[in-house]
Amino acid sequence: MDRKIGVFVCHCGINIASTVDVNTLVNYAKTLDGVVVSKDYKYMCSDVGATLIKDAIKKHKLDGVVIACCSPRMHEHTFRGVVEAGGINAFNLEIANVREQCSWAHEDKTRATEKAKALVRGAVAKAKLLESLETSKIDVNPDALVIGGGIAGIQSALDLAEEGHKVYLVEQRPTIGGRMAQLDKTFPTLDCSGCILTPKMMEVANHPNIELLTYAEVTGIEGSIGNYTVTVNKKARYVDMDKCTGCGDCVEACRLKGRITSEFDEGMGKRSAIYLSFPQAVPLKCTIDKDHCLMLTRGKCGTGPLCVDACEAGAIDFKQKDKAVELNVGAIVVTTGYDIMDPSTLHEYGYARSNDVITTMQMERLINSSGPTGGEIVRPSTGEKPKSITYVLCVGSRDETACAWCCRIGCMSALKQVYLLKEKCGDDVEINVCYTDIRSFGKGYEEFYRKIRGMNTNFFRGRPSEVRNAGVHLTIDIFDTITNKLFEISTDLVVLVPALIPRTNADELARTLRVSTSADGFFLEAHPKLRPMDTFTGGIFIAGCCQGPKDIQDSVAQASGAAARAATILSKKELEAEPMVSFVEEELCSGCSSCIAVCAYNAIDLVKREDGKSHAKVNEALCMGCGACVGSCPSGAMQQKGFKDKQLIPMVDETISS
């Protein structure tokens, strides 16, 4: 039966029309076999364009539509809706991308128009062979998984739980709270970080819909949007969570007390082998560090483990093992946060050479009254009060040889600490700030910067070349571009504001979840402006610093946004699955399993027939339509709906014909 194809050419303003001669294209399309109508319009994706197409379908009784426009990634979804509204099955649509792959890639108008003609020619050839397809429905699991228990993860989890979904919150540390728990105050309001964080942590602990899995890591994932099966490894704490009361007697008693570098204190303090990260930890349960505990590393601890003696609840259990659990969820929100660049990579700043050169996070631990010095500001080398503190901003940031990006929070964190130090030490301490730019962009930030300028702080505009040891002190030469003078600063304590980088295990997690990362290693958003919490993987969303450095309020905003995005899936009973899945022509299949080997989604199984022969079978719910199996199939038994060989080959032939 002869199909009736309609061709619709979009100008896309001047994006297509300034390089491709749309009139020629429209007239050319009319000459193609099967084409009964050919029209153009400035913005085919608009209401007017949609009406144009729908009317044409009805008037000419079209059964196939070709739209020459932008990338299918942009509007294929929109146009499918239009075609369906016009009265024919949505999958009788073929898009010829004459923008990204033609007008935007070329300058020569004549040749670009010829190329556009070829693309349309091929699209028409395929359109004549398209078949109606029905979307299948997949059931949606209404539960959610949030990976990462910092403030972003906490916010997402609470939002989803409040909407009535069961939420699993997986956190790799023994407690939730993340970076915010390490801070003293937050900018610009100078709220006590712990005071605003811990109520949320308690809400998570008490929420009936949230199941907290701490000291646990995601190790594997199967399935797809609406139905994920996630394997989580719950690491052994060697403490029975049901018995432990968090009293901390074991921590005091530990033979290694004060001997192990504390990660929570960023190396500024020490802890025991059995520990509570901080007094408000959620869950308030102790954990044994298996890399240092004498019982676990050597099999014996002196005459006997002192923690066991001290524990009245009898909660210590050295026989505990890691445990794998499987979670079934419909959507996932990733909120795994950031790491801090090690400033010793910029050796010239002396971080490795002097104990009195520290990072902002280390200074935050000194400022915090529950930190290693009880809130006393001291020089790590002498334990005495410093008379002069100098901040160096942008250490490793905006640096093509380290991290090209701005860390976004460095300026405000430094200014905040200047305020807190002035509050604690008054004018007894001289504070210098060496900056390249002060980025105080947010609400209330500029007011805060003004306040600090009024607090007797010495601002130097420039980046020092090095921090030099000078006997008891440190010296920094800095050329101040504001006064055009070179200053030599003799100082007691240098605080470096280091770059913020992706977590060291971000790459691994990205591969496990099959989520892309951008060139800087942070997780990649589907669109930087319009889809900042989506990823290219259906059902997986990102929020907070794992997507890129940002402050607490932006992290919280993104977290709520990601929860809302996840809820658009979880609130549905079923989703429509893309019908462009693979399928097997069983008579042609020899059961060689090449397809199974290349399928990244474990969507293909081998089934045995009654006659003993095996053939492949595609699980449509898991199939992502990547087509790798089709490419691998030696017999042509594996085909993909909407992209069958018998549809593609004529398309190719027509495209390359002259």
Add this chain to the structure above:
Amino acid sequence: MMKKYALYPGCVMSTEQYAYELSLRAVLPKLDIELVGLNGFSCCGEPLKSVNQMLTLALSARNLAIAEKEKLDVFAPCPVCHLAFSECKKIVDSDPAMNEKVNAFLKDEELHYMGTAEVVTTLDLLHDIVGVETITKLVKKPLKEMKVATHYGCHLIRPTEIGRVDDAENPQKMETILKAIGAEPMDYPEKLDCCGGLLTANHPESALTKTGQKLQKVQEQNFDAFIDICPWCHRQYDSKQKKAGETVAAKLEVPVLYLTQLLGLSFGIPKDKLGLDLNLSPVNKLAMVGEG
């Protein structure tokens, strides 16, 4: 297993820094390195880069071409020459137009630059090619914890972009070798400061000020010796130490030795073979040099 190199001495070592050459010729054969002398070399051109970089590129290329003709790799003990050759290779090997241009000039002397010669200098030859293990085996007179300050100089370790011989901010290869021969190298804040050598062309007093300022700091920190590995630097710190002291109004009495001289002493090589009487700084303050 003998490794052979064409010795490209450079101007400063050829015309006045003889202690460096003597110590190299004494030490390297013990490490199975053979140095082949070739005729025809000229200045590498690096000190003339300020005048005309084309001159520098062509001069470097012609010297490399001379060694390539004999199918030899090049050993350039002077880091300034080593930088000239490294930058020449980087630019000329990657840019066919420049390659053609340079070779057009070399035609006058019937030379052709191919880019086949590897170029090494003293530090990578000792540390990377010979290896610290081999050096340790040859130590007969360990230096008994002599407290030494290492001076790498600028051209040896910067700019990293061209590929240098040790880390630009935390070089440790000299330290590794010195520890192997029994010395005690200590870090000091001025370690990466420049000697000022190349300023001698047009600001000789400032050059001496740079030299004097660094030596003053080294002296204040009670080092037994100051160890360098570049003839430009050594000329400043050793040959001109007295003048440098006058320039900064300080009495400087810092023993300054080439790394190869100290190496030779630890191997038990006699003092006169290492050119130690040519050091104008008070090297006889050191027990190993003073006695006998």
Add this chain to the structure above:
Amino acid sequence: MSIVDLTSMGEVQTQLRKEINERLARLQDEHSDYCFQCAKCTSGCEAHKLLELEPHRMVALLKRGLIDEMMNSDVIWACMSCFKCRERCPQKVAPVEILFALKNLAVASGKQIPGNYTAWLQSVLSIGLLQEVKSVSTRDNKTKTRADLGLPDASKPTDPMKFQTMLSKLAVEKV
């Protein structure tokens, strides 16, 4: 349309700036446009304290196209090529190489070459080396020559005429 520096009445030298940028891109893959004036180079410049060289300012003047001001100054000759600026710049700018370009341009445009450079050039022209082979003094004031020390003669160009021919052609060549 014009941009004029009111302190010197100097106009933007777009052509010369283009020429210098092209040379920097070709030889060092350097793009001084990216400088954001953090002055890390000047903060660590070995020639700054003694000779007031401000590498970041040289880059800024280049960006503004005020080339003559730099070529006519003495300060561009104060650089001791320690390469710290190139090493530590966070935007991959190499002020040291900009200075080499300015010095080369100054020489090519007929400005007087300062200090010893002329003597060095003349020596290289006549014997291939920066200076003649010297006798040196020992610590106890004896004089020694290369021969006294058992060292072979210094290596020099085998055919001085051909070497000089090459050099004189090179002298007027731009890199």
